[in-house]
Amino acid sequence: xxxxxxxxxxxxxxxSESLAVVDVVGVxxxxxxxxxxxxxxxxxxxxxxHVGFAMSKISEQDALDQMKTLAMLGExxxxxxxxxxxxxxxxxxxxxxxxxxxxxxxx
Amino acid sequence: xxxxxxxxxxxxxxxxxxxxxxxxxxxRHYRLMEVCGGHTHAIYRFGLKDILPTNIELIxxxxxxxxxxxxxxxxxxxxxAADHDVIFAAFGxxxxxxGTNGSPLEHKARGMDxxxxxxxxxxxxxxxxxxxKHVMFFAIGFETTAPSTALVLQSAKKEHLxxxxxxxxxxxxxxxxxxxxxxxxxxxxxxxxxGHVSTVIGCRPYEWISKNERKPIVVSGFExxxxxxxxxxxxRQLEAGEAKVENQYKRVVPWEGNIAALRAxxxxxxxxxxxxxxxxxxxxxxxxxxxxEYAQWDSERRFAIPGIRVTDPKAAQCGEVLKGVLKPAQCKxxxxxxxxxxxxxxxxxxxxxSCAAYYSYEHRKAALVTSLGATA
Amino acid sequence: xxxxxxxxTTPKIRxxxxxxxxxxxxxxxxxxxxIEGLFVPLLNNSPLQPLxxxxxxxxxGSPVAITTDSFVVKPLRFPGGSIGELAVNGTVNDLAVSGxxxxxxxxxxxxxxxxxxxxxxAEIEAMAKAAQEAGVRIVGGDTKVVEHGKADSMYIAxxxxxxxxxxxxxxxxxxxxxxxxxxxxxxxxHGITILLARGELDIEAELSSDTRSVLPFVEAIxxxxxxxxxxxxxxxxxxxxxxxxxxxxxxxxxxVLREDSIPVRDEVRGACELLGLxxxxxxxxxxxxxxxxxxxxxxxxMAMRGTPGGGEACLxxxxxxxxAGAVLITTQYGGTRIIDMLVGDPLPRIC
Numbered sequence: 001x002x003x004x005x006x007x008x009x010x011x012x013x014x015x016s017e018s019l020a021v022v023d024v025v026g027v028x029x030x031x032x033x034x035x036x037x038x039x040x041x042x043x044x045x046x047x048x049x050h051v052g053f054a055m056s057k058i059s060e061q062d063a064l065d066q067m068k069t070l071a072m073l074g075e076x077x078x079x080x081x082x083x084x085x086x087x088x089x090x091x092x093x094x095x096x097x098x099x100x101x102x103x104x105x106x107x
Numbered sequence: 108x109x110x111x112x113x114x115x116x117x118x119x120x121x122x123x124x125x126x127x128x129x130x131x132x133x134x135r136h137y138r139l140m141e142v143c144g145g146h147t148h149a150i151y152r153f154g155l156k157d158i159l160p161t162n163i164e165l166i167x168x169x170x171x172x173x174x175x176x177x178x179x180x181x182x183x184x185x186x187x188a189a190d191h192d193v194i195f196a197a198f199g200x201x202x203x204x205x206g207t208n209g210s211p212l213e214h215k216a217r218g219m220d221x222x223x224x225x226x227x228x229x230x231x232x233x234x235x236x237x238x239x240k241h242v243m244f245f246a247i248g249f250e251t252t253a254p255s256t257a258l259v260l261q262s263a264k265k266e267h268l269x270x271x272x273x274x275x276x277x278x279x280x281x282x283x284x285x286x287x288x289x290x291x292x293x294x295x296x297x298x299x300x301x302g303h304v305s306t307v308i309g310c311r312p313y314e315w316i317s318k319n320e321r322k323p324i325v326v327s328g329f330e331x332x333x334x335x336x337x338x339x340x341x342x343r344q345l346e347a348g349e350a351k352v353e354n355q356y357k358r359v360v361p362w363e364g365n366i367a368a369l370r371a372x373x374x375x376x377x378x379x380x381x382x383x384x385x386x387x388x389x390x391x392x393x394x395x396x397x398x399x400e401y402a403q404w405d406s407e408r409r410f411a412i413p414g415i416r417v418t419d420p421k422a423a424q425c426g427e428v429l430k431g432v433l434k435p436a437q438c439k440x441x442x443x444x445x446x447x448x449x450x451x452x453x454x455x456x457x458x459x460x461s462c463a464a465y466y467s468y469e470h471r472k473a474a475l476v477t478s479l480g481a482t483a
Numbered sequence: 484x485x486x487x488x489x490x491x492t493t494p495k496i497r498x499x500x501x502x503x504x505x506x507x508x509x510x511x512x513x514x515x516x517x518i519e520g521l522f523v524p525l526l527n528n529s530p531l532q533p534l535x536x537x538x539x540x541x542x543x544g545s546p547v548a549i550t551t552d553s554f555v556v557k558p559l560r561f562p563g564g565s566i567g568e569l570a571v572n573g574t575v576n577d578l579a580v581s582g583x584x585x586x587x588x589x590x591x592x593x594x595x596x597x598x599x600x601x602x603x604x605a606e607i608e609a610m611a612k613a614a615q616e617a618g619v620r621i622v623g624g625d626t627k628v629v630e631h632g633k634a635d636s637m638y639i640a641x642x643x644x645x646x647x648x649x650x651x652x653x654x655x656x657x658x659x660x661x662x663x664x665x666x667x668x669x670x671x672x673h674g675i676t677i678l679l680a681r682g683e684l685d686i687e688a689e690l691s692s693d694t695r696s697v698l699p700f701v702e703a704i705x706x707x708x709x710x711x712x713x714x715x716x717x718x719x720x721x722x723x724x725x726x727x728x729x730x731x732x733x734x735x736x737x738x739v740l741r742e743d744s745i746p747v748r749d750e751v752r753g754a755c756e757l758l759g760l761x762x763x764x765x766x767x768x769x770x771x772x773x774x775x776x777x778x779x780x781x782x783x784x785m786a787m788r789g790t791p792g793g794g795e796a797c798l799x800x801x802x803x804x805x806x807a808g809a810v811l812i813t814t815q816y817g818g819t820r821i822i823d824m825l826v827g828d829p830l831p832r833i834c
Contacts, residue, residue: 001305029757035255051227052255056365120816171834214504225686
């Protein structure tokens with residue numbers, strides 16, 4: 001149920017309402033964007049692909065935030081306190097802002 | 108590969124593993140269940156057990172849609188294709204799953220028209236390309252996959268496509284987790300939550316786990332860094348005595364889920380009153396079937412199926428392994444009568460089934476990991 | 484009659500399956516069972532026993548290598564080659580990795596009635612060209628035509644003979660713990676190209692089959708350090724995983740690979756991630772594996788890289804005592820997993 005891969009939208013298929021061409025390190029496949037019709041991604045956006053359908057937009061900002069947090073693992077306790085302040089453990093409260101709109105600017 | 112390679116960075120993985128070691132209480136034994144078969148596969152593929160301390164036990168959950176499919180359902184699907192000159196289309200995952208008289212691939216070798224598709228959209232394309240045949244798509248999967256099937260059915264209806272139907276075996280994840288928690292033999296400290304199912308259902312459906320069952324659950328991505336970070340988050344909660352739902356996979360999982368996907372599912376599917384899960388028995392409100400408006404595209408309504416229940420051999424302990432009560436190697440048939448080549452139970456057939464994963468990736472490792480020394 | 488006598492007169496057939504399935508031809512575990520359980524007991528002889536890519540027989544005192552291979556491929560033509568080229572290169576390569584230089588090939592065609600002559604001609608032309616490039620002559624053959632609906636257009640089988648290359652003698656029994664494992668180039672190109680060329684998965688990529696003769700590489704490494712080469716194999720159907728598992732079983736030692744040193748093209752990687760496949764299980768038609776003594780590894784690698792087309796050759800692992808009989812892969816961060824042989828062909832998955 002879980003094999004899903006990130007890919008970048010490189011082309012929108014003109015004759016169709018919801019098809020796009022997605023690139024995964026040089027491999028291209030047509031993907032249906034129908035599940036993202038409420039917030040249609042465009043060329044340059046990254047999406048998560050599962051069975052030929054885009055499931056979600058990938059937020060580059062969230063990915064960067066995560067990398068920052070991970071890079072700081074193992075720092076001193078003081079630094080850890082600062083990391084906790086970033087809200088990694090509090091997002092059940094502020095989840096609303098999180099992902100309702102993708103902030104990905106593509107790559 | 109962007110959004111993949113960064114989360115496989117060896118330096119960061121080592122750091123995360125060190126953080127796990129820093130947080131664990133050496134006097135405590137942690138039992139964490141990863142619900143989703145994709146996570147089971149990831150644990151073995153990335154060798155995560157090698158870098159986790161031994162007092163963290165990862166227990167494999169029932170989130171493997173192939174593993175929980177009763178053999179009778181496979182027989183039913185194959186019987187439609189055998190009797191009615193039908194093209195049997197399914198994902199690669201289904202191809203080696205044994206039915207009573209052989210797997211789909213074995214049926215193909217005997218002349219049945221069996222096609223592997225990567226997407227339900229491919230199945231509908233097959234139907235359009237073969238107007239004189241009927242294409243039956245054997246649909247499996249949790250909520251990750253059901254919305255795609257739903258969209259395809261909406262297309263079929265819109266275009267009045269007559270030679271296409273779905274044999275629907277979609278199941279839902281929450282009842283499976285409930286069954287685990289209700290099981291008297293279980294003791295799970297926390298859950299690694301299914302990241303891709305959650306892109307559809309969001310994180311809200313897990314709130315009862317933290318509120319009612321007082322267990323933490325962290326919705327996790329599938330790369331090694333994702334899983335390690337999720338384990339760190341779970342451990343932090345456990346050490347602090349907390350039980351919350353957290354979203355580790357924020358770059359992809361929206362807390363509220365994917366409304367368009369849920370909308371499509373609700374338009375096309377309804378819950379079956381009950382459904383049999385291999386190894387777990389009958390669970391109510393745990394599986395999907397097509398609504399009346401889609402009856403024409405429902406293989407079960409278009410064709411008569413034998414509907415025979417096939418029980419697993421008594422010696423096969425799939426149910427206990429599925430619930431995490433037994434480890435694969437503890438099943439009496441493991442590695443002897445039941446191997447990936449000759450699977451008795453579905454846990455050995457699916458590449459994310461815990462028995463197959465353990466057999467392929469792990470069980471010969473026992474004597475030797477210590478002999479490797481430094482691997483970097 | 485002693486039990487030894489009865490063992491000689493009654494072959495012990497261990498293959499118990501009542502019918503042949505697709506998996507028996509896929510080059511994995513099932514194929515191995517068929518060969519070891521049915522063919523070997525009934526055909527029993529010493530040149531057969533090693534079950535190498537080619538067998539050595541003695542002709543008037545001189546050793547001659549002989550091998551055969553058959554080619555069943557759909558589609559017949561694909562980016563980078565066609566069935567004809569595979570048929571020539573495949574047999575030349577089986578001889579090469581057995582330490583022999585192909586001298587002559589004979590070819591059998593099984594053709595489907597209704598096949599366009601132009602298609603057959605194109606394949607014969609491809610074979611002639613491949614043979615010339617490989618330095619081998621096609622000196623004879625046979626043709627059969629079967630009814631429409633059989634033979635998937637065309638099946639080709641080639642049988643080749645060759646003389647041993649001086650200074651090389653490969654034998655899994657000579658493999659020792661500490662030996663190094665080398666590959667001639669990136670893996671997975673051929674199998675993924677074929678998968679995409681079938682057009683069923685709606686995936687496009689700039690990929691082509693790697694089909695080529697590996698003889699120039701074998702000759703180069705033979706010249707550099709022939710005596711230090713323990714074993715070679717061309718990882719065709721079943722991929723590197725299958726070849727190395729067979730070696731591990733045959734020599735009773737363990738093989739440990741470093742994941743980050745295995746060369747894979749981006750597009751192969753992308754297609755494999757999309758489809759849930761492992762490049763180690765995917766067929767190659769222009770690569771070979773070599774196990775060499777540790778002190779010769781650098782020389783052999785340089786010789787490979789110095790041969791045209793060998794620029795991506797690299798060291799991917801080594802032989803160890805453990806895990807005996809199995810292949811293990813390690814990651815930079817200390818994770819490990821066993822790499823198993825597949826039962827049949829690799830299948831795309833969504834879970």
